[in-house]
Amino acid sequence: MANMKVEEKRQQRTKMSGALMLIEALKAENVEVIFGYPGGAVLPIYDKLYDSGLFHVLTRHEQGAIHAAEGYARISGKPGVVIATSGPGATNIVTGLTDAMMDSIPLVVFTGQVASNVIGSDAFQEADVLGITMPITKHSYQVRDIQELPKIIKEAFHIATTGRPGPVLIDIPKDMTTAEGEFDYEQDVHLPGYQPTIHPNHLQIRKLVEAVSQAKKPVILAGAGVLHADASKELQQYAEQQHIPVIHTLLGLGGFPADHPLFLGMAGMHGTYTANMALYECDLLINIGARFDDRVTGNLKYFAPNATVAHIDIDPAEIGKNVPTKIPIVSDAKEALKELIHQDGKRPDTTAWLAQLAEWKTKFPLAYQNDAQTVKPQKLIEMIYELTNGEAVVTTDVGQHQMWAAQYYKFNKPHRWVTSGGLGTMGFGLPAAIGAQLADKNATVVSIVGDAGFQMTLQELSVIQELNLPIKVVIVNNQSLGMVRQWQEIFYEKRYSHSLVPNQPDFVKLAEAYNIKAFRAKTEEEARHVLKQAFSLSEPVLLDFHVKADENVYPMVAPGKGLHEMVGVKSCEESLQ
Amino acid sequence: MTVNNRPGVLNRITGLFTKRHYNIESITVGHTEIEGISRMTFVVNVEDERTAEQITKQLNKQIDVLKVNDITDQAIVARELALIKVAVNPTVRQEIYTLIEPFRASIVDVSRDSLVVQVTGEPEKVEALIDLLKPYGIKEVARTGTTAFTRGSQKTAASYKTPFII
Numbered sequence: 001m002a003n004m005k006v007e008e009k010r011q012q013r014t015k016m017s018g019a020l021m022l023i024e025a026l027k028a029e030n031v032e033v034i035f036g037y038p039g040g041a042v043l044p045i046y047d048k049l050y051d052s053g054l055f056h057v058l059t060r061h062e063q064g065a066i067h068a069a070e071g072y073a074r075i076s077g078k079p080g081v082v083i084a085t086s087g088p089g090a091t092n093i094v095t096g097l098t099d100a101m102m103d104s105i106p107l108v109v110f111t112g113q114v115a116s117n118v119i120g121s122d123a124f125q126e127a128d129v130l131g132i133t134m135p136i137t138k139h140s141y142q143v144r145d146i147q148e149l150p151k152i153i154k155e156a157f158h159i160a161t162t163g164r165p166g167p168v169l170i171d172i173p174k175d176m177t178t179a180e181g182e183f184d185y186e187q188d189v190h191l192p193g194y195q196p197t198i199h200p201n202h203l204q205i206r207k208l209v210e211a212v213s214q215a216k217k218p219v220i221l222a223g224a225g226v227l228h229a230d231a232s233k234e235l236q237q238y239a240e241q242q243h244i245p246v247i248h249t250l251l252g253l254g255g256f257p258a259d260h261p262l263f264l265g266m267a268g269m270h271g272t273y274t275a276n277m278a279l280y281e282c283d284l285l286i287n288i289g290a291r292f293d294d295r296v297t298g299n300l301k302y303f304a305p306n307a308t309v310a311h312i313d314i315d316p317a318e319i320g321k322n323v324p325t326k327i328p329i330v331s332d333a334k335e336a337l338k339e340l341i342h343q344d345g346k347r348p349d350t351t352a353w354l355a356q357l358a359e360w361k362t363k364f365p366l367a368y369q370n371d372a373q374t375v376k377p378q379k380l381i382e383m384i385y386e387l388t389n390g391e392a393v394v395t396t397d398v399g400q401h402q403m404w405a406a407q408y409y410k411f412n413k414p415h416r417w418v419t420s421g422g423l424g425t426m427g428f429g430l431p432a433a434i435g436a437q438l439a440d441k442n443a444t445v446v447s448i449v450g451d452a453g454f455q456m457t458l459q460e461l462s463v464i465q466e467l468n469l470p471i472k473v474v475i476v477n478n479q480s481l482g483m484v485r486q487w488q489e490i491f492y493e494k495r496y497s498h499s500l501v502p503n504q505p506d507f508v509k510l511a512e513a514y515n516i517k518a519f520r521a522k523t524e525e526e527a528r529h530v531l532k533q534a535f536s537l538s539e540p541v542l543l544d545f546h547v548k549a550d551e552n553v554y555p556m557v558a559p560g561k562g563l564h565e566m567v568g569v570k571s572c573e574e575s576l577q
Numbered sequence: 578m579t580v581n582n583r584p585g586v587l588n589r590i591t592g593l594f595t596k597r598h599y600n601i602e603s604i605t606v607g608h609t610e611i612e613g614i615s616r617m618t619f620v621v622n623v624e625d626e627r628t629a630e631q632i633t634k635q636l637n638k639q640i641d642v643l644k645v646n647d648i649t650d651q652a653i654v655a656r657e658l659a660l661i662k663v664a665v666n667p668t669v670r671q672e673i674y675t676l677i678e679p680f681r682a683s684i685v686d687v688s689r690d691s692l693v694v695q696v697t698g699e700p701e702k703v704e705a706l707i708d709l710l711k712p713y714g715i716k717e718v719a720r721t722g723t724t725a726f727t728r729g730s731q732k733t734a735a736s737y738k739t740p741f742i743i
């Protein structure tokens with residue numbers, strides 16, 4: 001037995017090339033899929049990949065690869081893995097790295113680099129990728145000694161997936177992929193400078209329990225931290241135990257069931273009336289895993305002006321960054337919630353508060369005027385919701401359609417929603433759907449994109465077709481950069497500078513060129529018909545919906561305004577007129 | 578603060594200051610008594626305590642940062658070294674010798690029309706000497722920036738003031 005162990009160890013330690021080490025490390029990490037694109041500097045890696053048995057998806061652009069990896073990570077809860085070549089390959093992933101950094105998505109990204117001996121000489125396809133990506137990665141490495149490679153990869157996976165998740169980059173000079181060394185992947189990760197706090201401080205928990213018991217108008221603002229910690233169950237349990245209503249950030253959607261009576265909707269620039277007013281009126285605000293982004297808070301001067309603020313976050317730097325916080329709790333969301341549930345503190349008397357919120361909810365729901373002669377984008381999302389029984393994985397691009405999807409697709413389950421929040425990256429939605437579908441092969445994946453953003457990464461239709469991923473691509477075609485047009489309408493006197501794009505390509509033909517089935521719809525009836533058809537097919541389908549072009553997203557908190565200064569809120573009676 | 582002495586670590590830290598829009602007054606970097614670990618001392622001007630706290634937290638998030646200590650409010654030993662090249666003619670040379678004496682500064686280079694004064698001390702002291710030498714005509718100044726330790730025993734806790742030292 002002991003002998004076998006030694007023998008195993010010895011075999012593991014046989015010499016191998018850096019490229020092979022990478023393959024072996026990915027196997028050891030149980031990586032199911034790699035998204036990448038080859039080039040000179042990573043040819044040795046691709047050569048070892050060739051017969052490695054690892055599943056590699058060749059996207060048609062490196063940006064597609066990294067967004068696909070993000071979508072994969074969001075749905076699977078596992079880190080997304082990307083390989084790009086040096087120079088242009090690496091610079092093509094800069095947007096995705098920033099996106100993942102902003103939205104705390106775990107990625108391990110390998111970039112090729114020119115050989116060590118020519119680094120710094122402006123060699124062919126050399127770029128200072130370490131320098132470029134330092135501020136947009138959680139951590140980064142450049143391999144300088146082949147013996148360090150296994151340790152670096154192991155650390156990278158550890159750092160990407162623990163604490164507050166994020167992208168980690170490993171820049172590998174070409175000579176390091178061919179150099180040989182001993183492969184030892186058994187070693188423990190030892191990082192004295194990186195010790196995330198997982199468990200909450202007892203004293204702070206007590207303080208929060210006390211504050212809750214005293215509160216008259218408490219509210220929970222739950223962000224993606226709840227999803228990263230897999231704490232949806234605990235969130236619901238806690239909210240129900242204490243009778244506290246819950247609001248989500250854009251990225252948090254699905255963490256709490258949308259049809260739950262305690263749910264108030266999404267907060268922020270395009271949040272619901274009730275959620276925003278609750279944030280304005282509350283006397284205790286419990287932030288769980290959200291970072292008080294400006295799109296959520298509006299003008300900070302008017303943000304939760306009467307509230308005691310408690311903030312549970314795994315990243316201590318987020319606490320007190322934007323909003324002064326009375327009760328800081330550095331912790332994993334699940335651990336903190338478990339502790340709070342366990343404490344089973346005195347319930348606050350929220351009867352009057354909940355009655356007030358319920359009244360707002362009925363009086364000022366999200367509303368729009370339907371017009372069956374056209375496709376109303378809000379109606380379109382509602383139809384998708386109905387036809388997928390609210391169970392689809394929805395990815396979006398960025399713009400009006402994204403906000404409508406967030407507002408009108410009611411997420412009752414966690415890990416069904418993939419969107420670019422912090423960076424607001426157009427071009428995210430389609431490749432993210434590829435990753436999402438690969439993470440959950442049985443899911444119905446709907447990629448809701450704008451006509452403009454779709455064109456930023458549409459080349460990935462190739463991948464969808466090649467892998468026959470049954471993704472339904474929904475283009476909310478308003479023939480404009482809708483969100484830009486909306487701002488110009490409201491804030492720039494309808495001076496539509498470069499936001500109207502009437503001469504779009506024929507998206508149906510375009511899809512057909514990629515060998516993907518496609519339909520177009522211009523009325524509500526057509527829309528319902530083609531949606532039904534699409535969802536009945538177990539193959540990719542692209543749907544081009546010509547929606548009402550001048551529709552705006554409401555309610556809206558104008559930049560610089562407080563959450564209570566929403567415009568476009570209509571009472572129920574008004575919107576029925 | 579102490580950091581792993583890895584390639585790019587200084588870049589990482591200064592990059593963080595740029596990204597977060599903080600202005601660095603001075604930086605010093607050098608080895609510590611432990612191999613592979615360096616000490617960096619920053620002087621940063623901040624508006625309030627919240628900013629100071631935020632900088633400390635952001636620095637702490639760096640994987641290569643081992644320990645961050647905001648020592649602004651603590652009893653510290655802070656030292657800086659400056660080289661000051663002063664224009665001189667034979668008539669004022671002696672005057673300068675006398676002038677620098679209370680500063681325990683020394684002359685480390687002498688030429689026909691200039692001399693180089695070396696001074697070590699708290700930044701205020703260095704500042705004061707530079708002021709005194711100005712009338713003679715300063716040709717060049719090179720300052721190392723502040724490096725600092727907390728004192729072995731912490732008697733006084735001064736009130737919070739800028740600049741902020743880490």
Ligand SMILES: Cc1ncc(C[n+]2csc(CCOP(=O)(O)OP(=O)(O)O)c2C)c(N)n1
Pocket residue numbers: 397398399400401402424425426427449450451452453454476478480481482483484
């Ligand atoms: C890469 C990138 N460039 C520019 C923007 C600014 N921007 C935000 S929304 C938007 C319009 C998007 O238009 P479309 O994709 O058609 O979506 P719509 O708003 O019409 O639903 C633009 C240009 C962005 N978010 N990302």
Ligand SMILES: [Mg+2]
Pocket residue numbers: 399450451452476477478479480481482
């Ligand atoms: Mg559009």
